[in-house]
Amino acid sequence: MPSFHAPRGTRDLLPDASSGLNRLEGIARSLAGRYGYREMDIPIFEQTAVFERGIGEATDVVEKELFRLASRTEDSEAWALRPEATAGVVRAYVQHGMQTWPQPVKLTVLGPMFRYDRPQAGRYRQFWQWDAEAIGDPGPAVDAEIVELGYRFYVESGVPDVQVLLNSIGDGACRPAYLEQLTAYFGRHEAELPELERRRLDANPLRLLDSKDPAMAALVAAAPRIGDCLCEACAAHFAAVRTHLDALGVPYRLEPTLVRGLDYYTRTAFEYYRHGAEGQQQALGGGGRYDGLVELLGGRPTPGIGFALGLDRVMLALEKSGAAAAVEAPPLAVVVGADPTDTVSRLRVASLLRAEGLFVRAELAQRKLGRQLESASRDHAHFAVIIGDELNGGHVQLKDLEAGTQHLVALDDLARDLARAAKSHHHG
């Protein structure tokens, strides 16, 4: 017999973890509702070209992390599992003519994403994201609104010490000139660059800015900054984003070296960062403006901005900060029986109560009454419904497991009495 296991980089969310994820999704849905983002669902896979075009052929996400699906026939189109939601949402925006809806169109998606990366704590091949997109508004007020939305998510989920990192990476008008300047600068210092950085110089010079190599610190500090090179429009946009964030009271830190890994970003770039927790995956979420993406995917020129928040990393951060896990509510009552073999009566009575909307567990093990009550106690059930000979007269014993008291109740009154007791339990 082979021993089977979940595929590398995936994991089973057992009930406790699953309910933790559920709770986070509930907070996300609640926030999305309050901020006017409507939930939608998109396929878990797309034509590979959607990602290649949208995210960028040269990005790591597409180049080495894309989960490509084997083609079923020679001429079928190539598909890949989604590594993020933005490209798919924008594809849907274009496909369904959402430019005719009142702008901006504010959308949100919750679900699993896939990247073929080498796994580590907080980095999985299947992971969950909350994604929000506002398409059709050039900002900057909507930029601030969406940054605040993400920030509120961490506040409401209870993740401590989350920092907002903020930067502007310019647009088509000013970034090319800056890149030239940056490349020239590092080119002049090529002899001082570590091997890895020298190779990145051609591919993506922006990446050198957030290098973790200590040998780069001095060079990076003296490098030209995008903030000093923004064109007038981008500088004004960035200033206005900050004014709005200040007014909202969202704490943020300007991070001139913050660049993002996907090609489609313009102007506003931001990241939510777990401060203090050493090592591991400190980036909890990130996002930015993508004013060219809709056009790239075949739509009319349309601005947009969005974020993706990693729910697995939030769960990890909550564990580490010692946040109490949500405790599953115990059953209101457990139905037990004096006759170990009579599971029919227990199931029937439980069914009756469940039909009235009550959370009731039927003890179906064929063991003696003492054992059944023990099991009910360990469940932290409030009541035990004890079935015995009284059932012939249409009665059962209703036992309060906390008080230790019990009395005879007519089967017809049982649901009503239990429901009433449940209410008083909840209020006090």
Place this chain on the structure above:
RNA sequence: GUGGCCUUAGCUCAACCGGCAGAGCAUCGGACUGUGGAUCCGAAGGUUACGGGUUCGACCCCCGUAGGCCACCCCA
């Protein structure tokens, strides 16, 4: 994708120098046949991740594979 550390029961971990694979928790049962969270007693649970090699003998040493973790790359 690169480098390093790790893997013993469901969980947390023992096992001397290479010499009979063990405990706590959890599970199930008994003490207790119509009355419960305690206690005591007992049972079950293992191809020591998997596959090779060295050896009289391997949880222990060597090689490979898988999985986890850490640092990179990168990102959520």
